[in-house]
Amino acid sequence: LQAQEEIIEMKDVFAVKLKRRRFAGQKKGGTLLGITIFKCLNKEENKLTDCAIHLNNLSEDHCQSWFRHLKEILNGFQNRPKSLKVFVNPSSHKREATNIYYEKVAPLFKLADIKTDVTVTEYEGHALSVIKECDLQAFDGVVCVGGDGSVSEVAHGLLLRAQIDAGIDTEYVSKPARASVPLGVIPAGTTNILAHTLYGIKHAVTATLHIVMGHVQAVDVCTFSTPSKLLRFGFSAMFGFGARTLALAEKHRWMPSSQRKDFAFIKTLADLKPEECELSFLPLQILEEDTHEKDRITLLYLGSKDQWQKIQGHFLNVSIMAIPCLCSMAPRGLAPNTRLNNGSMALIVVQNTSRTEFIKHLKRYSSARNQFNFPFVETYTVREVKVQPRFKSGPDAKENTCLNAEGNYPWNIDGDLMKEASEVHVR
Numbered sequence: 178l179q180a181q182e183e184i185i186e187m188k189d190v191f192a193v194k195l196k197r198r199r200f201a202g203q204k205k206g207g208t209l210l211g212i213t214i215f216k217c218l219n220k221e222e223n224k225l226t227d228c229a230i231h232l233n234n235l236s237e238d239h240c241q242s243w244f245r246h247l248k249e250i251l252n253g254f255q256n257r258p259k260s261l262k263v264f265v266n267p268s269s270h271k272r273e274a275t276n277i278y279y280e281k282v283a284p285l286f287k288l289a290d291i292k293t294d295v296t297v298t299e300y301e302g303h304a305l306s307v308i309k310e311c312d313l314q315a316f317d318g319v320v321c322v323g324g325d326g327s328v329s330e331v332a333h334g335l336l337l338r339a340q341i342d343a344g345i346d347t348e349y350v351s352k353p354a355r356a357s358v359p360l361g362v363i364p365a366g367t368t369n370i371l372a373h374t375l376y377g378i379k380h381a382v383t384a385t386l387h388i389v390m391g392h393v394q395a396v397d398v399c400t401f402s403t404p405s406k407l408l409r410f411g412f413s414a415m416f417g418f419g420a421r422t423l424a425l426a427e428k429h430r431w432m433p434s435s436q437r438k439d440f441a442f443i444k445t446l447a448d449l450k451p452e453e454c455e456l457s458f459l460p461l462q463i464l465e466e467d468t469h470e471k472d473r474i475t476l477l478y479l480g481s482k483d484q485w486q487k488i489q490g491h492f493l494n495v496s497i498m499a500i501p502c503l504c505s506m507a508p509r510g511l512a513p514n515t516r517l518n519n520g521s522m523a524l525i526v527v528q529n530t531s532r533t534e535f536i537k538h539l540k541r542y543s544s545a546r547n548q549f550n551f552p553f554v555e556t557y558t559v560r561e562v563k564v565q566p567r568f569k570s571g572p573d574a575k576e577n578t579c580l581n582a583e584g585n586y587p588w589n590i591d592g593d594l595m596k597e598a599s600e601v602h603v604r
């Protein structure tokens with residue numbers, strides 16, 4: 178019999194336990210059998226899973242000394258969290274976030290000896306109010322179990338708290354302070370664009386293991402403001418079709434969520450209308466070599482810095498995205514021409530066109546073909562954008578069904594509906 182040698186790298190290990198034989202119901206004691214090492218395994222592309230390796234040895238001294246030694250090495254990994262503040266949204270998707278947390282996430286946190294303080298949110302805005310008040314310094318990170326709406330509420334809360342702690346006026350934030358702790362995202366919602374974009378996959382165990390292993394990824398985030406005040410922090414926004422669809426879906430909250438979204442999508446497509454507005458943007462200077470994918474049209478401004486550009490017209494949709502926004506409908510992303518932390522945003526402008534052409538453009542998001550390769554689509558790499566809708570008066574205004582009585586225009590910010598009458602400045 179030939180002994181097989183296997184190497185386990187400690188950087189992949191996240192827990193070690195003494196293994197004992199116990200009878201059913203027995204909590205303490207038991208015959209020592211050896212030690213068990215828990216490691217994080219990269220099973221397939223982007224997917225992480227945990228696996229247990231049992232090392233059998235009947236000597237108590239031997240096992241205790243190995244256990245202590247391995248524990249010491251694990252405690253030396255400074256980037257791994259020891260204490261986490263967790264928010265679970267029980268109403269996400271089909272109400273399975275609580276189950277996902279207690280069945281898939283919490284056992285791995287326990288195994289890795291991570292202390293948790295869990296808030297199961299009771300209403301919209303609950304996580305935000307807890308973050309404003311809680312002792313964030315007591316935690317190494319915040320974890321959100323839910324969909325994009327929950328994550329963006331928590332991200333907004335963390336950034337708002339960072340401004341307050343840094344003594345910055347939250348009415349108008351010109352140079353935002355960074356969040357003091359990282360945010361972990363466990364996908365459990367209807368849309369999970371943030372988790373999918375961060376981890377390349379929508380998978381709760383993968384997300385948990387990234388958190389346990391202390392993997393930290395810097396992510397670009399934007400401020401959305403009117404000329405007079407900060408509206409919120411966020412990662413992506415849509416104005417026009419993407420926002421009208423959300424506004425209509427929100428009006429039909431009584432429908433089951435996927436049915437509501439399909440209905441709103443089809444109805445908005447049937448009533449397709451352009452928005453008249455003026456877009457001003459500050460292009461980012463990028464070197465030619467940075468445009469990797471040749472098949473994507475990215476208009477790069479190599480001209481002088483700090484020069485605002487303006488386009489006016491009738492637009493079916495305007496997307497402003499600081500991250501690529503991967504989802505099942507768009508596996509390469511809604512904005513594949515930006516990166517998670519390249520300090521820029523993708524501005525994607527869809528000019529008015531026929532419904533048939535617009536559908537062709539939308540269909541390409543799920544195919545391998547370039548969704549921007551149409552004469553009516555323009556993409557820009559920008560640092561700032563201002564969107565100024567042109568308010569219609571007279572009979573035209575009535576036709577504009579998504580405008581409410583106050584003349585507010587809908588915005589889709591990270592899947593949350595926001596209504597604004599004035600210019601919105603994204604930075």
Ligand SMILES: Nc1ncnc2c1ncn2[C@@H]1O[C@H](COP(=O)(O)OP(=O)(O)OP(=O)(O)O)[C@@H](O)[C@H]1O
Pocket residue numbers: 266267268269270271298299300301302303322323324325326327328330365366367368434592593
């Ligand atoms: N207990 C609660 N009841 C109702 N809403 C809540 C509760 N807790 C949090 N929320 C709010 O629910 C919203 C949607 O949550 P989330 O995005 O996690 O779920 P979702 O299923 O992806 O949502 P959606 O159906 O909007 O796509 C968030 O804005 C959050 O603030």
